[in-house]
Amino acid sequence: MDSVFLVDGVRYKLYKPKTEEELQEVIKEHYRDLFGEDSIFFDFEPKLRSEAGIGSKPDGCVLILSPKPQWMVVETELADHPLYEHIIPQISKFVKALENPQNRRSIVEIVYDEINRDPFKKALLEKRGMGREIYKFLNDVISTKPSIAIIIDERTTELDEVLGMLPLKAEVTELRTFEREGVGLDVHAHLLSMEEVEKGGEEEGRKERPVHMKSWEARLEWVTSENRELVQKLIKRVENEFPGISHGPKLSWYYFYKGKGRGLESLFAVLMINKREVRVRVKADPTKFKDAQQWTKKYKGWFFARKHEERQFPVSTPEQLDYAIELIKQSFEISRG
DSSP, X not given: OOOEEEETTEEEEEEOOSSXXXXXXXXXXXXXXXXXXXXXXXXXOHHHHHHTTOOSOOOEEEEEOSSSOEEEEEEEEOTTSOHHHHHHHHHHHXXXXXXXXXXXXXXXXXXXXXXXXXXXXXXXXXXXXXXTOHHHHHHHHHTSOOEEEXXXXXXXXXXXXXXXXXXXXXXXXEEEEEEETTTEEEEEEEEEEEEEEOOTXXXXXXXXXXXXXXXXXXXXXXXXXXXXXXXXXXXXXXXXXXXXXXXXXXXXXXXXXXXXXXXXXXXXXXXXXXXXXXXXXXXXXXXXXXXXXXXXXXXXSSSSOTTSEEEEEEEOSGGXXXXXXXXXXXXXXXXXX
């Protein structure tokens, strides 16, 4: 059932953004609701990224003036995108770029120029007593380590697994939009759910993630011996049925690629395991996909490019492996090696 938001008896239906850019516009409009009244948002447009030597995303940054000045890197995501491929490389490249003092100086200068062009931003800093030392203030703040603000339209278990790989402290905000029933987005409401997530292992008081969530190898140790044997048989069957593929673990999942490349278009199957069964994700052409036994269920795109339909099915006994291979084969055939 779709989520419904009730306000004084008026129904609002959940609206799913179609693009990250659409979600970014909401963030620009409501950044003070997200980060506080003493915050200033800066869009990391392509020109800024290029001049600052960043090379790729993130989508923006936020200066938080009080109570303790800090800055945050903003990463906007949709839950149906392949989050690992989006978040980890982008944030890692940005952190690497910050190791170069010249890149940090470039960010300071570009942000300083934007403040001088924007009377509202300049007035906010002057109100906080920084009017005569804006450049020094920016230089002091941006010389510190930033945290990450991840804004996503829906919090998922897949995002939770990715968070353990981040090199910086993060704050996750689920930003859900509801449109008024019968009216549309002209009348809407936003629901914000925020959670602070500590960086892996360095901060005191961090809640340790269970060992079995940290890697494929740890997960294999955690499952039953029968399920461990089953997943090993499945990997061997896929390897034998589709010669020339490449495969291996990533985080707590196991990936199969057509050919030797490891891009999104060549990915054709992903294994996920719980205690007593293997779950298999495949991509499908909905006009041709055949599932006579009706094993598969549709899922929001997570592992594969959005142009493909994503499906999942369970395997819990060796007798199911033959049919599992039939389903995997259809994904293999529409992949490009």
